[in-house]
Amino acid sequence: MVKKHFWFGILLLVGVLLLSACQDDTATTDDSSSGSSDEPVTLTFFSSDGVEKEFNDPVAQKITEETGVELELDYPVGGNDEAIPLMIASGDYPDLIFAKGDIGKLIDAGGVIKLDDLIEEKGDNLKAMYGDQLDRLRNSIDDPSIYTVGTYGVNNAYWETSGTFQIQLDVLRELGYPEINTLEDFEAAITEYYEKYPEIDGQKTIPLSLLGSDWRWLITVGNPAGFAAGLEDDGQWAVNDETGEATYKFLLPELKEYFKWLNGLNDKGLLDPESFTHTYDTYISKVSSGRVLSVADQDWDIADADKALVQDGKEERTYAPLPVTLTEDYQSKGLKDYGFAGGWGIAISSTSEHQEKAFEFLDWMASEEAQILTNWGIEGVNYDIVDGKRVMKEEDRQRMNNDADYGKETGVGFYVYPFPQWGTAAVDSNGQSITPDSEQDIIDNFNSAEKEVLAEYDMENWIDWFPPTEELGVSKHGSVANFTIPSDSDLQVIQQKADDLIQQRITEAILAKPASFDSVWDKMLSELKDMDIETANQAMTKMVKDKKELWGTN
Structure with a gap:
């Protein structure tokens, strides 16, 4: 009997030990999945401006090494702008979300968390980065909470601009380096060159090409009209920065004047007839061929085409930005300082199981270490320390400027x-630029044709053509383009209808016979009135005034 109890005791002890071991294994697995072990935590990240990409490049690996975080990158396939509404409908959110202008929808749906307490408790890097600009992250007067961080630099310098139009360097060279300040000057230049060279490399020359078949209508059609009229970049709005009064800009007679000029350009055969039908890929292919004399586009949108031209030895077919306005009575705002924009940014979802880890990751991204890494890459690989200063390796500098796949x-x-991001004007603790994009870097990186043309104009940088930032002052409201408009508000509903209408009607007006332009325009104004655009004007005016009150810039 004693022997039986002995063996029973032994078996019981073994069982307890085995159970304990199993429990230890389970705890280890749980710890690993929660990120408390050496295994990195995977955070899903949706970016409305993302592209197909794995988080496995050398800089990404270094980020993971420093933070214990791997990102699973997601993006809107095919430019799908319904991605955020679909998230909200399903209630299935990634850990991190960059929703751009749809952030208001996520806030209203309870899809993202407030970051105020986290910033206060463990946001030392973010607090240091934003400083007295922290209030610009706040959502609204009614809800002054912070839901997002990131997107725009806090301290920016204005050493580059895309201007109203960009024109091929060879046009400037061939025409004896003319001054091009007005629409009349611009039209004369592309007309003269086109008549001299109706073909380039065996293909028909295109004097001006736009991309009005997708959302870039706003970039290449709507925005240049405002720039030519001397407006600041407030998206679809014209804003009086002092009074806060906002007007849907397409109501202004100055914009009608611009589009009437564009209508004339089309009638004369100077506008690409496919400007409102071709795809982005086709448009970039045309620009890459070197036969497009001018575009009304941003550097970031044609960057791949610009690099392709350089790679093909066609540096003279790359572009210079122009401060073109309707007449000499208007002033280009290409170098306007909007201050830190606030508004849009990266949010942490309310359903994330790793909210604290996600915040710690975002805070680390605001650190000096992270800013140097993300901007410059890895020491000894992408840059060297020479006389105590970071110097980009020549191969990397060349690839950065000429290789679309470098990043x-x-x-x-x-x-x-x-x-x-600290911003292009920021310096690190040693007084060095936090980015490899100082003005001198930009000047040094100009291709040989750019340097040749700049020298002929007795300039060092293209911005020398533009009214200086100091002269234009700092915006008190930032930019309306970055406002978060409450979803389903009268303003949001009316503006969406108005945006859809003007894209259709203005395209129609540009392509109409000149004799029909006024009737198409007048019909559009009548339709805008019928959809109560004045209510939208009043609502946006209130938003601008509220923004100034929230920021303390009244």
Whole structure:
């Protein structure tokens, strides 16, 4: 009997030990999945401006090494702008979300968390980065909470601009380096060159090409009209910065004047007839061929085409930005300082199981270490320390300017936007530029044709053509383009209808016979009135005034 109890005791002890071991294994697995072990935590990240990419380049690996975080990158396939509404409908959110202008929808749906307490408790890097600009992250007067961080630099310098139009360097060279300040000057230049060279490399020359078949209608059609009229970049609005009064800009007679000029350009055969039908890929292919004399586009949108031209030895077919306005009575705002924009940014979802880890990751991205890594890459690999200063390796500098895949392959520069960023004017603790994009870097990186043309104009940089930033002052309201308009508000509903209408009607007006232009325009104004655009004007005016009150810039 004693022997039986002995063996029973032994078996019981073994069982307890085995159970204990199993429990230890389970705890280890749980710890690993929660990120408390050496295994990195995977955070899903949806970016409305993302592209197909794995988080596996050298800079990404270094980020993981420093933070214990791997990102699973997601993006809107095919430019799908319904991605955020679909998230809200399903209630299935990634850990991190960059929703751009749809952030208001996520806030209203309870899909993202407030960051105020986290910033106060463990946001030392973010607090240091934003400083007295922290209030610009706040959502609204009615809800002054912070839901997002990142997207735009806090301290920016204005050493580059895309201007109203960009014109091929060879046009400037061939015409003896003319001054081009007005629409009349611009039209004369592209007309003269087109008549001399109706073909380039065996293909028909295109004097001006736009991309009005998708959302870039706003970039290449709507925005240049405002720039030519001397407006600041407030998206679809014209804003009096002092009074806060906002007007839907397409109501202004100055914009009608611009589009009437564009209508005339089309009638004369100077506008690409496919401007409102071709795809982005086709448009970029045309620009890459070197036969498009001018575009009304931003550097970031044609960057791949610009690099392709350089690679093909067609540096003279790359572009210079122009401060073109309707007449000499208007002033280009290409170098306007909007201050830190606030508004849009990266949010942490309410359903994330790793909210604290996600915040710690975003805070680290605001650190000096992270800013140097994401902007410059890895010391000894992408840059060297020479006489105590960071110097980009020549191969990397060349690839950065000429290789469209450089950022995706190396990670250098790829994780700057839309994460927290100090800005192009910021310097590190040693007084060095936090980015490899100082004005001198920009000047040094100009291709040989750019340097030749700049010298002929007795300039060092293209911005020398433009009214200086100091003269234009700092915006008190930032930019309406970055406002978060409450979803389903009268303003949001009316503006969406108005935007859809003007894209249709203005396209129609540009392509109409000149004799029909006024009737198409007048019909559009009548339709805008019928949809109560004045109510939208009043609502946006209130938003601008509220923004100034929230920021203390009244």
